[in-house]
Amino acid sequence: MTLDEAWExxxxxxxxxxxxxxxxxxxxxxxxxxxxxxxxxxxxxxxNPGISFDTIYRNLAVFSKLGILDETELNGERLFRMQCAxxxxxxxxICTTCGSTKPIPSCPMDMVTVNLSEYEIEGHKFEIYxxxxxxxx
Amino acid sequence: MTLDEAWExxxxxxxxxxxxxxxxxxxxxxxxxxxxxxxxxxxxxxxNPGISFDTIYRNLAVFSKLGILDETELNGERLFRMQCAxxxxxxxxICTTCGSTKPIPSCPMDMVTVNLSEYEIEGHKFEIYxxxxxxxx
DNA sequence: TAAAGTAATCGGAATGGTTCCGAATTAAAG
DNA sequence: CTTTAATTCGGAACCATTCCGATTACTTTA
Numbered sequence: 363m364t365l366d367e368a369w370e371x372x373x374x375x376x377x378x379x380x381x382x383x384x385x386x387x388x389x390x391x392x393x394x395x396x397x398x399x400x401x402x403x404x405x406x407x408x409x410n411p412g413i414s415f416d417t418i419y420r421n422l423a424v425f426s427k428l429g430i431l432d433e434t435e436l437n438g439e440r441l442f443r444m445q446c447a448x449x450x451x452x453x454x455x456i457c458t459t460c461g462s463t464k465p466i467p468s469c470p471m472d473m474v475t476v477n478l479s480e481y482e483i484e485g486h487k488f489e490i491y492x493x494x495x496x497x498x499x
Numbered sequence: 500m501t502l503d504e505a506w507e508x509x510x511x512x513x514x515x516x517x518x519x520x521x522x523x524x525x526x527x528x529x530x531x532x533x534x535x536x537x538x539x540x541x542x543x544x545x546x547n548p549g550i551s552f553d554t555i556y557r558n559l560a561v562f563s564k565l566g567i568l569d570e571t572e573l574n575g576e577r578l579f580r581m582q583c584a585x586x587x588x589x590x591x592x593i594c595t596t597c598g599s600t601k602p603i604p605s606c607p608m609d610m611v612t613v614n615l616s617e618y619e620i621e622g623h624k625f626e627i628y629x630x631x632x633x634x635x636x
Numbered sequence: 637t638a639a640a641g642t643a644a645t646c647g648g649a650a651t652g653g654t655t656c657c658g659a660a661t662t663a664a665a666g
Numbered sequence: 667c668t669t670t671a672a673t674t675c676g677g678a679a680c681c682a683t684t685c686c687g688a689t690t691a692c693t694t695t696a
Contacts, residue, residue, distance in 0.1 A: 378643060378692050399682075414646050419683060421644095435572055438654085439682075455615060464618070470607030470625055478592060481601070483629040488607055492620040515663050515672060536653080551675050556654060558673095575683085576653075 363445045365391050368430045375428060382417055385409045386425075395461035396434065396441035434489065455490040459497035466490065500582045502528050505567045512565060519554055522546045523562075532598035533571065533578035571626065590625040596634035603627065 368387050369379065377383070385406050393405070399418050406413060422442050425431040431442045434456070441461060446452070448465060455464040470488050505524050506516065514520070522543050530542070536555050543550060559579055562568040568579045571593070578598060583589070585602060592601040607625050 380644065417645055455618060458621060464613070466611060466613050468610060468612065473605060473610060474603060475605065476601070476603050480632045481592060481629050482635055483627060484595060486627045488625045490620060490623045492618050495617045498619050517673065554674055
């Protein structure tokens with residue numbers, strides 16, 4: 363997802379164009395790993411040294427809700443990254459060392475044979491964890 | 500997994516047979532939903548009113564490490580349940596309201612076509628979330 | 637472009653789940 | 667029965683996250 367697409371979504375939902383949101387989005391636009399709120403805090407320090415965690419978490423939650431960011435969890439920490447540009451639904455391998463990802467084009471939901479017709483499905487999660495080539499060395 | 504099997508594993512790894520472990524295992528043996536540490540605390544109150552969270556978490560971590568319990572995470576909370584008796588590897592639908600589960604026999608790892616040969620795979624997660632028939636009403 | 641209204645931000649305090657710590661207790665081995 | 671090491675307790679500490687009241691910054695409207 364590009365910066366412009368993100369802003370388009372935000373403005374459409376009546377969120378204002380603020381300096382902090384621009385800083386956050388720019389950061390995620392360049393990073394392509396999953397990062398924590400603390401990572402974000404450190405990374406945007408030169409742009410806004412006094413940015414509060416309240417602001418970070420509040421906006422990350424908004425971005426996540428609107429589908430601008432992807433969110434997952436590892437060892438009790440929340441991780442965020444820019445939503446992939448790839449148009450069709452897919453999943454990821456996630457490096458547990460650096461947070462980098464590799465897309466997995468297929469979705470296991472297509473192959474689930476169990477009868478869940480009486481169940482109300484809200485979502486699903488498929489992720490492969492490990493170490494990427496760079497982090498193995 | 501039965502109580503006896505759990506104890507067999509624990510003793511084999513030189514963990515002692517204590518009252519608290521027995522209480523915890525008995526509880527998980529009867530419950531078949533994913534529960535939080537707080538749920539455990541409340542549930543075992545009559546057996547040991549003064550049981551500390553330290554004891555609960557410490558033992559749950561041991562059980563989880565030894566494969567006696569299954570562990571997952573939902574909305575920032577850790578959830579535990581007795582490891583399934585089903586012998587072959589599988590996954591679960593998890594009710595976000597009551598924590599009950601339904602097995603999904605297939606594993607998406609069998610169908611992943613992406614080349615991950617240069618990656619070191621540590622694990623994977625496939626879960627479907629939603630509401631079970633009982634909780635829909 | 638000034639004023640008004642509302643959203644967003646800040647700093648710090650509060651929260652909630654989890655872990656740590658030293659002292660006391662308990663299980664297993666000798 | 668003693669000894670030794672693991673386990674437990676209670677409470678403090680920790681850490682990520684959220685809440686709060688006061689302040690600041692957008693956007694709209696005139």
